[in-house]
Amino acid sequence: xxxxxxxxxxxxxxxxxxxxxxxxxxxxxxxxRGKSLLxxxxxxxxxxxxxxxxxxxxxxxxxxxxxxxxxxxxxxxILVEPEPRDTAPCVALATACIEARDPGATTAFMPADxxxxxxAELGRLLSRASGIAADGATLVTFGVTPxxxxxxxxxxxxxxxxxxxxxxxxxxVRFREKPDPAxxxxxxxxxxxxxxxxxxxxxxxxxxxxxxxGSPALAACTREMAAAARRGDRAALEDxxxxxxxxxxxxAVMERAPRVAVVEAQLRWxxxxxFLSLGAVAPPDGRGNVRVLHHGARAMALDAANCVVYAEGxxxxxxxxxxxxxxxxxxxxxxxxxxxxxxxxKELVGQLAANGLADLQ
Amino acid sequence: xxxxxxxxxxxxxxxxxxxxxxxxxxxxxxxxRGKSLLxxxxxxxxxxxxxxxxxxxxxxxxxxxxxxxxxxxxxxxILVEPEPRDTAPCVALATACIEARDPGATTAFMPADxxxxxxAELGRLLSRASGIAADGATLVTFGVTPxxxxxxxxxxxxxxxxxxxxxxxxxxVRFREKPDPAxxxxxxxxxxxxxxxxxxxxxxxxxxxxxxxGSPALAACTREMAAAARRGDRAALEDxxxxxxxxxxxxAVMERAPRVAVVEAQLRWxxxxxFLSLGAVAPPDGRGNVRVLHHGARAMALDAANCVVYAEGxxxxxxxxxxxxxxxxxxxxxxxxxxxxxxxxKELVGQLAANGLADLQ
Numbered sequence: 001x002x003x004x005x006x007x008x009x010x011x012x013x014x015x016x017x018x019x020x021x022x023x024x025x026x027x028x029x030x031x032x033r034g035k036s037l038l039x040x041x042x043x044x045x046x047x048x049x050x051x052x053x054x055x056x057x058x059x060x061x062x063x064x065x066x067x068x069x070x071x072x073x074x075x076x077x078i079l080v081e082p083e084p085r086d087t088a089p090c091v092a093l094a095t096a097c098i099e100a101r102d103p104g105a106t107t108a109f110m111p112a113d114x115x116x117x118x119x120a121e122l123g124r125l126l127s128r129a130s131g132i133a134a135d136g137a138t139l140v141t142f143g144v145t146p147x148x149x150x151x152x153x154x155x156x157x158x159x160x161x162x163x164x165x166x167x168x169x170x171x172x173v174r175f176r177e178k179p180d181p182a183x184x185x186x187x188x189x190x191x192x193x194x195x196x197x198x199x200x201x202x203x204x205x206x207x208x209x210x211x212x213x214g215s216p217a218l219a220a221c222t223r224e225m226a227a228a229a230r231r232g233d234r235a236a237l238e239d240x241x242x243x244x245x246x247x248x249x250x251x252a253v254m255e256r257a258p259r260v261a262v263v264e265a266q267l268r269w270x271x272x273x274x275f276l277s278l279g280a281v282a283p284p285d286g287r288g289n290v291r292v293l294h295h296g297a298r299a300m301a302l303d304a305a306n307c308v309v310y311a312e313g314x315x316x317x318x319x320x321x322x323x324x325x326x327x328x329x330x331x332x333x334x335x336x337x338x339x340x341x342x343x344x345x346k347e348l349v350g351q352l353a354a355n356g357l358a359d360l361q
Numbered sequence: 362x363x364x365x366x367x368x369x370x371x372x373x374x375x376x377x378x379x380x381x382x383x384x385x386x387x388x389x390x391x392x393x394r395g396k397s398l399l400x401x402x403x404x405x406x407x408x409x410x411x412x413x414x415x416x417x418x419x420x421x422x423x424x425x426x427x428x429x430x431x432x433x434x435x436x437x438x439i440l441v442e443p444e445p446r447d448t449a450p451c452v453a454l455a456t457a458c459i460e461a462r463d464p465g466a467t468t469a470f471m472p473a474d475x476x477x478x479x480x481a482e483l484g485r486l487l488s489r490a491s492g493i494a495a496d497g498a499t500l501v502t503f504g505v506t507p508x509x510x511x512x513x514x515x516x517x518x519x520x521x522x523x524x525x526x527x528x529x530x531x532x533x534v535r536f537r538e539k540p541d542p543a544x545x546x547x548x549x550x551x552x553x554x555x556x557x558x559x560x561x562x563x564x565x566x567x568x569x570x571x572x573x574x575g576s577p578a579l580a581a582c583t584r585e586m587a588a589a590a591r592r593g594d595r596a597a598l599e600d601x602x603x604x605x606x607x608x609x610x611x612x613a614v615m616e617r618a619p620r621v622a623v624v625e626a627q628l629r630w631x632x633x634x635x636f637l638s639l640g641a642v643a644p645p646d647g648r649g650n651v652r653v654l655h656h657g658a659r660a661m662a663l664d665a666a667n668c669v670v671y672a673e674g675x676x677x678x679x680x681x682x683x684x685x686x687x688x689x690x691x692x693x694x695x696x697x698x699x700x701x702x703x704x705x706x707k708e709l710v711g712q713l714a715a716n717g718l719a720d721l722q
């Protein structure tokens with residue numbers, strides 16, 4: 001497959017606090033059978049497109065820690081965002097650097113911090129998307145077949161099938177933000193909505209056209225970055241990056257592009273949006289307790305039910321007579337919160353500094 | 362005051378698990394304004410009776426760790442129980458060793474792990490008790506004036522006053538086990554019941570007479586130990602100790618003795634029976650959260666109420682949206698349990714081995 005894969009690894013680290021931090025985001029946690037999510041993502045995709053076409057975009061705060069998770073990738077394919085500016089500038093930066101090396105390439109962008117299995121199916125989907133993107137005009141996204149009325153994911157409405165080939169691909173009609181429970185149930189029942197996987201495939205020319213239409217400022221910055229990358233002018237590249245609009249790629253491009261296709265992906269896929277997702281990493285015991293234990297951590301649950309324990313060793317977590325809690329224990333911090341607040345950790349992280357815990361952000 | 366003070370420091374370490382362990386019981390935790398309870402007990406009593414008459418009884422499992430908490434006491438006054446056998450053999454061992462050195466002494470026995478303030482009042486009470494015990498026949502105990510209908514303490518019913526002196530002393534009518542809440546309320550309302558402080562004062566001759574009446578086997582072992590101590594025969598001393606009945610001093614002696622007096626003690630006193638007692642160590646914040654933090658530990662509570670946090674640094678504990686929990690975080694272990702199970706930690710500790718955590722007992 002002649003395609004570049006770009007792994008977007010600049011996450012903020014609040015959802016799995018205190019295991020994750022600004023400098024040690026979720027994708028660096030060992031949530032993929034003992035490997036980090038970033039390592040697992042590289043291991044999944046590099047064999048499909050070749051290590052010489054696999055790129056990682058990280059950010060300045062995380063680059064140092066990320067290095068240990070990049071085994072096998074050429075250093076020039078590790079791109080460092082000068083500052084976090086959401087996903088559109090990230091896509092622009094990688095596009096510019098790839099365009100400088102391989103003009104007119106097909107690129108596949110994907111998050112570093114999702115669980116995706118099996119890798120072979122991902123390969124099939126990328127091939128299919130590459131074929132669709134070959135028209136030089138269509139932006140392709142993957143929509144995961146929903147298995148439950150999830151409220152934590154965005155949805156994509158599919159329209160007419162593009163053709164009779166497999167995996168099935170459709171015109172994308174519209175993108176929907178995370179729904180409330182009633183809407184989620186309705187979307188899934190309709191059979192026309194797929195989970196937005198955050199994986200995108202396109203030719204650079206198609207992306208630039210879509211940027212021209214959806215976010216001309218972003219398009220201009222991207223072309224500036226590409227010119228700087230061709231000249232090897234790092235300062236100009238970073239300068240243009242800093243001026244790029246702080247937008248998500250969904251908002252800046254996908255939701256406004258005239259030709260978007262969605263390939264239906266029948267994958268075991270989980271974006272690990274919060275500690276509650278850890279059931280996808282370790283199956284619950286008979287009382288619904290999920291334990292994700294690293295580096296020799298141990299856990300014991302006595303009269304405890306429906307709890308999530310994430311611990312890094314050497315330490316033990318003992319739950320006694322509690323229910324519906326998330327308990328996280330790492331070297332320098334412990335978190336206890338109810339399951340139904342696990343999605344709101346950003347609020348807690350936002351209060352750390354005011355509570356004298358700025359060093360733990 | 363010519364009296365020997367014996368600090369009984371052989372507690373089992375389950376009530377404050379995982380901060381306390383078999384080898385690091387409650388009395389070694391820094392719960393007394395940064396000092397351990399044992400250190401604080403020595404510091405309280407040694408100035409009253411003299412360091413040369415202050416004794417500590419510890420046990421084999423804890424002796425090594427206890428050494429760091431005994432500053433200033435002569436090594437020959439540190440007695441080590443060969444095995445834990447409840448309080449009656451502990452009293453017998455100390456009595457034997459003191460009798461060998463100072464026949465016919467007055468002795469004051471007290472637990473190592475209680476909060477008692479102020480020390481000056483304790484001195485007044487010990488003097489008073491010493492005067493009562495001077496008849497060579499009366500066993501004296503301290504009964505703390507109750508300030509609430511506590512269910513976690515035993516009670517002593519007081520009878521007629523002995524005399525008009527202060528602090529007030531009474532004939533002790535009977536001992537009551539820990540009551541249920543309704544009974545506790547009734548006992549306190551009656552005005553005739555005092556909390557059993559576990560502090561006892563007597564002359565050795567009075568103790569031996571009471572043992573003869575209440576537990577002849579214990580009396581025989583005590584005399585054997587005293588003879589062995591006089592000969593300096595450590596093996597015989599330990600042998601007799603191991604044959605002493607495994608009983609509490611309350612059961613073996615106090616509840617059966619014909620002449621027991623109770624001195625009413627108006628002390629700030631707390632036996633720190635569980636993590637719920639930590640409000641006596643650190644006052645709760647405006648939402649009822651108690652934080653006891655050592656060695657640089659930090660804690661943050663966001664939308665949290667009525668929780669108890671005990672942590673040893675360097676680590677931070679963050680509570681988010683929880684209520685009525687006990688959260689303990691030490692180097693190698695974390696405990697989360699509801700307040701209303703905090704008294705049942707013994708059950709959890711009993712299950713550690715079966716859960717692969719025998720090393721944390």
